[in-house]
Amino acid sequence: MDILANKVMVFTILYVIGIAAESITGTISAGRKNMDVFGVITIATITALGGGTVRDVLLGYYPLTWVAHPEYIIVTFIASVVAMLIVQHVVRLHKLFLIVDALGLVTFAYIGSDIGYQIAIHSAYSQNFQLIGTIIIAMIMAIITGISGGVLRDILCNDVPLVFQAELYAIVAAIVGILHTLTMYYHIDNLLTALIIVIIGFTLRLLAIFKNWHLPKIKYFT
Amino acid sequence: MDILANKVMVFTILYVIGIAAESITGTISAGRKNMDVFGVITIATITALGGGTVRDVLLGYYPLTWVAHPEYIIVTFIASVVAMLIVQHVVRLHKLFLIVDALGLVTFAYIGSDIGYQIAIHSAYSQNFQLIGTIIIAMIMAIITGISGGVLRDILCNDVPLVFQAELYAIVAAIVGILHTLTMYYHIDNLLTALIIVIIGFTLRLLAIFKNWHLPKIKYFT
Amino acid sequence: MDILANKVMVFTILYVIGIAAESITGTISAGRKNMDVFGVITIATITALGGGTVRDVLLGYYPLTWVAHPEYIIVTFIASVVAMLIVQHVVRLHKLFLIVDALGLVTFAYIGSDIGYQIAIHSAYSQNFQLIGTIIIAMIMAIITGISGGVLRDILCNDVPLVFQAELYAIVAAIVGILHTLTMYYHIDNLLTALIIVIIGFTLRLLAIFKNWHLPKIKYFT
Numbered sequence: 001m002d003i004l005a006n007k008v009m010v011f012t013i014l015y016v017i018g019i020a021a022e023s024i025t026g027t028i029s030a031g032r033k034n035m036d037v038f039g040v041i042t043i044a045t046i047t048a049l050g051g052g053t054v055r056d057v058l059l060g061y062y063p064l065t066w067v068a069h070p071e072y073i074i075v076t077f078i079a080s081v082v083a084m085l086i087v088q089h090v091v092r093l094h095k096l097f098l099i100v101d102a103l104g105l106v107t108f109a110y111i112g113s114d115i116g117y118q119i120a121i122h123s124a125y126s127q128n129f130q131l132i133g134t135i136i137i138a139m140i141m142a143i144i145t146g147i148s149g150g151v152l153r154d155i156l157c158n159d160v161p162l163v164f165q166a167e168l169y170a171i172v173a174a175i176v177g178i179l180h181t182l183t184m185y186y187h188i189d190n191l192l193t194a195l196i197i198v199i200i201g202f203t204l205r206l207l208a209i210f211k212n213w214h215l216p217k218i219k220y221f222t
Numbered sequence: 223m224d225i226l227a228n229k230v231m232v233f234t235i236l237y238v239i240g241i242a243a244e245s246i247t248g249t250i251s252a253g254r255k256n257m258d259v260f261g262v263i264t265i266a267t268i269t270a271l272g273g274g275t276v277r278d279v280l281l282g283y284y285p286l287t288w289v290a291h292p293e294y295i296i297v298t299f300i301a302s303v304v305a306m307l308i309v310q311h312v313v314r315l316h317k318l319f320l321i322v323d324a325l326g327l328v329t330f331a332y333i334g335s336d337i338g339y340q341i342a343i344h345s346a347y348s349q350n351f352q353l354i355g356t357i358i359i360a361m362i363m364a365i366i367t368g369i370s371g372g373v374l375r376d377i378l379c380n381d382v383p384l385v386f387q388a389e390l391y392a393i394v395a396a397i398v399g400i401l402h403t404l405t406m407y408y409h410i411d412n413l414l415t416a417l418i419i420v421i422i423g424f425t426l427r428l429l430a431i432f433k434n435w436h437l438p439k440i441k442y443f444t
Numbered sequence: 445m446d447i448l449a450n451k452v453m454v455f456t457i458l459y460v461i462g463i464a465a466e467s468i469t470g471t472i473s474a475g476r477k478n479m480d481v482f483g484v485i486t487i488a489t490i491t492a493l494g495g496g497t498v499r500d501v502l503l504g505y506y507p508l509t510w511v512a513h514p515e516y517i518i519v520t521f522i523a524s525v526v527a528m529l530i531v532q533h534v535v536r537l538h539k540l541f542l543i544v545d546a547l548g549l550v551t552f553a554y555i556g557s558d559i560g561y562q563i564a565i566h567s568a569y570s571q572n573f574q575l576i577g578t579i580i581i582a583m584i585m586a587i588i589t590g591i592s593g594g595v596l597r598d599i600l601c602n603d604v605p606l607v608f609q610a611e612l613y614a615i616v617a618a619i620v621g622i623l624h625t626l627t628m629y630y631h632i633d634n635l636l637t638a639l640i641i642v643i644i645g646f647t648l649r650l651l652a653i654f655k656n657w658h659l660p661k662i663k664y665f666t
Binding site for chain 1: 377439
């Protein structure tokens with residue numbers, strides 16, 4: 001109970017850090033596209049809250065987080081306004097910023113797989129398929145929560161989504177989702193295993209950034 | 223009862239004018255992109271009905287308006303076909319058209335905040351936060367209803383959404399949403415206050431268009 | 445009972461062929477955009493399953509097909525991986541591929557109108573409007589199921605959606621939807637009429653491809 005309460009508190013803090021970081025990435029992208037302050041704040045908010053929103057709409061999981069907790073919209077609003085005011089420093093603090101963003105990605109993926117698991121484990125999968133089916137859905141929800149905000153940002157800014165071309169971004173979300181599903185399935189999900197998973201995902205993402213790891217690309221001759 | 227019935231009738235008429243106007247903007251945008259008649263009608267329909275659709279999907283508010291009332295699809299279809307036939311005049315009547323579009327924006331925002339309010343007021347916000355939380359959600363639903371149709375139109379036409387760069391468009395929707403929320407919260411919502419709000423929003427939007435008011439843009443040195 | 449079971453089996457087979465074909469179109473499009481293998485598989489999956497997903501989200505029809513049946517995600521995954529390995533041949537087998545894609549389109553449209561019909565027939569339309577309203581919704585769901593996957597693929601690849609410019613694609617989906625609605629409404633929906641509808645839609649689409657039929661485009665002088 002105590003531990004569980006701690007886990008909720010730890011992930012709430014990580015979540016708030018995550019949406020603030022994503023709001024800042026949205027602010028930077030939108031600002032480059034000659035948008036007015038309203039456009040910038042809107043895209044910042046969509047970048048921050050879009051991942052969880054897409055996930056919950058796909059699962060029919062209502063009310064959405066930010067409808068139940070409008071205070072999260074205040075967080076993304078303030079993060080975007082502050083980022084606009086100090087944008088030169090944000091750009092200069094590029095590396096620090098990537099680190100905070102990585103923490104957000106891993107947190108979003110963890111929370112996403114948690115919700116995906118709750119839905120999938122109660123689905124009518126055949127017994128042999130139950131673990132596989134649950135892992136697939138939880139993993140997809142981890143990826144969707146982790147990347148959809150950035151994908152929406154890039155669509156609204158009329159770019160090809162970066163995440164489909166970048167360093168191991170989605171694959172980190174997938175790994176976090178699979179590990180978290182396994183801890184839930186085998187009832188070893190607690191604050192300790194949660195933090196281990198977060199640290200694994202976070203380390204992988206930082207290694208990918210600073211060692212410039214990439215997935216292979218497909219070469220077409222056409 | 224009489225007044226309430228009048229209010230519903232007035233807003234139904236305004237809504238039909240609004241979706242017809244939005245259908246015409248979609249027809250003009252899509253026609254510029256070398257689309258065939260089917261593509262044009264589809265984008266016109268999405269432009270007209272997309273705002274309410276996005277709002278209701280985000281709120282889990284089913285059935286969608288046009289599923290319950292397919293007659294609105296007939297309205298947008300006819301508006302698009304007529305616009306294709308007289309498109310030269312539509313383009314020449316640019317100013318008249320902007321005025322009708324402004325009426326649509328304000329109507330959509332009013333209806334959007336109404337539905338957002340119904341959801342938010344029944345949410346489990348803490349007592350101190352109730353008014354703020356309700357205003358945030360109702361305002362966001364006003365903005366979403368007012369602008370999402372145009373955003374979807376611009377994404378499908380592969381443009382950067384105009385609304386993020388244009389005159390006070392979203393801000394007018396936000397103001398309409400906030401004013402309408404306050405009238406509902408303090409139980410002074412009636413046909414008279416509704417029309418006052420519509421006129422305020424409409425006047426602001428026309429002033430923004432004809433005086434070329436803009437929100438400030440962010441200048442990045444990167 | 446026997447016939448009905450056969451119909452379900454036939455359409456399940458057609459559906460699996462359809463999502464595999466759509467997954468391959470997504471793989472080809474994404475591969476041209478310099479995406480990594482993860483991006484390619486993601487876009488392939490969205491192309492294959494996006495149409496049904498958009499339809500079910502619009503109808504509030506939960507759980508989504510692929511949440512209830514994650515095995516379909518395995519199908520699209522394998523189709524995408526195989527397509528990447530043999531992509532040169534896929535491109536060379538262009539005509540065969542268009543034929544399979546046409547089968548997918550018709551199947552998706554048939555299934556989409558089926559679900560749209562179930563929702564619309566229970567809606568509170570006025571008696572005179574019931575058939576018209578039901579046809580509109582079933583037809584729109586046929587179109588949405590048939591084209592949304594490809595539209596999402598083109599948005600994510602930052603292209604103007606092809607379907608709004610291409611040969612009779614959506615119009616075939618619409619015709620399939622209308623015919624299927626009429627067979628359901630007049631209680632002559634069975635394996636035989638279903639196959640006749642599939643063959644009509646399939647033939648129309650192949651004629652459009654090989655005779656290069658187009659809907660007229662709108663010429664704007666602006």
